[in-house]
Amino acid sequence: MNRISAILLIMAIGFSLLACQAEPLKGKNTVILALEQSPGNLDPRLGTDVSSARVHELIFDPLVTTDEKAEIVPHLAYKWESVEGKVYTFFLRPGVEFHSGKKLTAEDVKYTFESLLDESFFSPKKEHFRIIEAIDVVDDLTVRFTLREPFSSFLINVAGIGIIPQGSGDECHLRPIGSGPFKFRYYKEDEEVAFKAFNNYWGGRPKVDGIIYKIIPDSTTRVLALRKGSVDLVINAIPEELIPAMENEPHLKVLKKQGCIYSYIGFNMRDPVLANRKVRWAIGYAIDREAIIGSLLHNLATPASGILAPSNWAYEGEVTTFSYSPSQARELLDEAGFPDPDGDGPRGRFHLVFKTPTLKWARDIATVIRENLKEVGIDIEVKSYEWQTFYNDIIKGNFQLYPLRWIGATDPDIYRYCFHSQSLPPNGANRGSYQNPAIDRLIDQAKITTDTQELKKIYSKIQKLIAYDAPYISLWYNTNVAVMKNEIQGLTLYPTATFRVLNKIYIE
Structure with missing residues (x-):
């Protein structure tokens, strides 16, 4: 043995x-x-x-x-x-x-x-x-x-x-x-x-x-x-749709605070369509985050701008973000060389597969996002898999788009893990094969920098570049919720x- x-x-x-x-x-x-x-x-x-x-x-x-x-x-x-x-x-x-x-x-x-x-x-x-x-x-x-x-x-x-x-x-x-x-x-x-x-x-x-x-x-x-x-007491283990009912229970109380669980859409940067930054931006503008936060998450989330939450010491808020704008999405797709083939007709500009786990939150969100992207002429096919099958495909780079979450991301070095060119699986989580020599240099510089103020400046640059390149489309930070007896x-x-x-x- x-x-x-x-x-x-x-x-x-x-x-x-x-x-x-x-x-x-x-x-x-x-x-x-x-x-x-x-x-x-x-x-x-x-x-x-x-x-x-x-x-x-x-x-x-x-x-x-x-x-x-x-x-x-x-x-x-x-x-x-x-x-x-x-x-x-x-x-x-x-x-x-x-x-x-x-x-x-x-x-x-x-x-x-x-x-x-x-x-x-x-x-x-x-x-x-x-x-x-x-x-x-x-x-x-x-x-x-x-x-x-x-x-x-x-x-x-x-x-x-x-x-x-x-x-x-x-x-x-x-x-x-x-x-x-x-x-x-x-x-x-x-x-x-x-x-x-x-x-x-x-x-x-x-x-x-x-x-x-x-x-x-x-x-x-x-x-x-x-x-x-x-x-x-229960902390972060009650479905969002049931929280309002918990608030109406006379013997219970609910405590809420913005958390650092970060939800995002990841892209395969080797895909010929998604390698075009204008297409990724268009997808960002096409997603109605506020509607999803309101309807599916019952306002228990806030729009995200990057992996690090606003509470983090290294957070940089002045980055590229995408507010809901279908018209801007259409313009970007036109500029990217993907015109709408039939106006209001049924044909899409191109077809993408959106892989999700069978978890309810992922399937519900994928359904709404599919309709958002259909509105700007992108044909999305949602395919759901059991968790291990889904995750294995993501690690192998066998995907076009996928939704996932980073839970409790507090170390800014997560940018190395996710985006450095040397962090391709199994060495890291650069699952979309994103490569940018400028990002590599900044991340390597951050690793050996111990002065906090200098480190904050470096991570500010990293966050701005990543947000502009959009290898991820940021969705939201989930709200922490505790339900307990009075x-x-x-x-x-x-x-x-x-x-x-x-x-x-x-x-x-």
Whole structure:
């Protein structure tokens, strides 16, 4: 049996044992939240899905974290120093304890990252940290990272890794121990994950005694659970069309804030029609975003101008955007060499296939966009596929147009991942084969620039060029929505919808 198979077997057995050993923690001062799916992995070095992140956010602390503008702020490290963007020294808070009672030291930090980088340890997060050349313990509360070259996104990547105790092995999958505000209690697979408040948390004991994540994949069941009172809080897991009904429930309240989930249409730049920028612009002008936001999204979104949301420190708002203008779209198509062959007749200027996943939001939006484009003479055929088939086609470049979303994009280096010519799959997400040497140069310059103001200027140029070239047509940023019982107080919604804020909530 290989190492990974053994780990999976241990996890399966361990989760079953934990579920049997632990008594449910349900009381008047416990808050029950609904999640859409089970966490993939409780180890912060391994889990990459949203539900895993929600577990990690309660149990573990990273060295640094991000604020509402996605700027780096202290966390376990109360400060840090950087020398030429290559050497980072972190100074740890004294007196921080793990849930086991052991003091957290620089040795734990060193172990966390070195174990992640160990070649025998498989982690999808490993690539973010291969730039590390050495990790040195200066003293119990000081740790130094030396990089092979400057990397402007190093700190935001560090913010994504919770610190684990030195020597943690495979049991980190089963009974995770961190230093976060809540202690892991038990996990009943596909049913619920339970946490207990950590009395000795360095940031102050949480105001509730416990948190339970109930796994409820079906949206109708989640809504019924809220209405019945068996669930206290749901964040970003209620369909937009049902939010108005939730607002009319006397025992519930709804909290909204603009988020950073970015929806867009991607183009295949190798397609002879879509390679023409005027055609891409025409499609941008032909789409009635405001109508879609109003009718399909129930005004729970705002028009987007690029991947980074307005809340982000690097956001540039003065870019090329496309307001709804069918007449302008027609003019651009004429200029691009695609005249309307029969005026108001049934024949289109050209035919395109719009691939979508079978997810309801994608199919509904594709239907409206098809009618928008038909109005300007573009014949659109919508083809829907199961998620894995759809996604495999997108990765392979087997598409003309597709709709997708970037969830929680806070690191401006996402422009490298999406648009650098060296980021074609499997090395990145430049699925449309976009190439622009000027963009490559700017992205490479941004990578080694550590001065924040200079970095902001570079990303401003990148955003302006990308918006002008239009390899994506920006659609909207979804609004974060929390629905909760009236008794739940103290919840703050960040653009990323982080669950780290749950240590501040209380029941009135």
